[in-house]
Amino acid sequence: ARAIETPIAERKPAPARPRTAAPKAASLPAAKPAPAKLAGGEPQVTKTSVNEAEAQWRRAVAFLNQGRVSEAQAHLGLALKADPAHAPARQAYVALLLEHGRVEQAREMLQQGVAASPSHAPFALALARIHVEEREYAAALQVMDNAGPAAQSAEFQGLRAVVLQRMGRHADAVNAYQQALRGGPQHASTWM
Numbered sequence: 001a002r003a004i005e006t007p008i009a010e011r012k013p014a015p016a017r018p019r020t021a022a023p024k025a026a027s028l029p030a031a032k033p034a035p036a037k038l039a040g041g042e043p044q045v046t047k048t049s050v051n052e053a054e055a056q057w058r059r060a061v062a063f064l065n066q067g068r069v070s071e072a073q074a075h076l077g078l079a080l081k082a083d084p085a086h087a088p089a090r091q092a093y094v095a096l097l098l099e100h101g102r103v104e105q106a107r108e109m110l111q112q113g114v115a116a117s118p119s120h121a122p123f124a125l126a127l128a129r130i131h132v133e134e135r136e137y138a139a140a141l142q143v144m145d146n147a148g149p150a151a152q153s154a155e156f157q158g159l160r161a162v163v164l165q166r167m168g169r170h171a172d173a174v175n176a177y178q179q180a181l182r183g184g185p186q187h188a189s190t191w192m
Contacts, residue, residue, distance in 0.1 A: 053083030060092065069096060085116050087123075094126065103130060114143060121150035128159055137163050154183040 056079035063072035073096060079089035090113045097106035107130050113123040124147040131140035140163050144151050151160070161176035 049082045050086075053079040053086040053089065056082060057086060057089045057092075060089065064092070072096070084112065087113070087117070087120060091122060094123075098126075106130070114146070118146045118148065121147065121153065121156070124150060125156060125159070128156075128163075132159065132163060132166075135166075137167050141167070152179070152183065154180045157183060 056075045060072040060075035060079065063069075063075060073093065076089050076093040076096070079086050080093065083089075090109060094106045094109045094113075097103075097109065107127065110123050110127040110130070113120060114127055118124065124143050128140040128143045131137070131143065141160070144156055144160050144163070147156065150156060157176050157180035161173045161180060164170075164173035164176055
């Protein structure tokens, strides 16, 4: 339930090769200077920072495809430092964190992603699911309420119905279940 799809098309295991000492963090490419700050304290995203984020993202994908997860995480972090709105980098980073059971770090990354783009459906849905698993139903509902048009999808409405039911709001849950059934694939759990 905490899964978030990774935007990487395929992740093949790396071919067997002799192991050498893991590179030190210092041997990774140096990060570009942080983007200039705007008056409000927000980083200014420039074409250069967007290009840097994309380059770091591509390096991370290459490392992931080789099975070199720690190096991939380092480059995903650099991509997000260059451009915090780089959705594929954030999505891959969250997927890695969840795969390794680092739920609190994944939650923080998702909260940052949702703050930057509340209607980004994968981030909002994954964050709402984490809240549901932690029995934080009001927080899950708030995330879904702020998701905008994405919240009308069958998947969102199905989760919303579960949350409303667990909060004792049965009439609202019935409406959400009906909307989920009208809006997409017919999941057996929604019918039940």
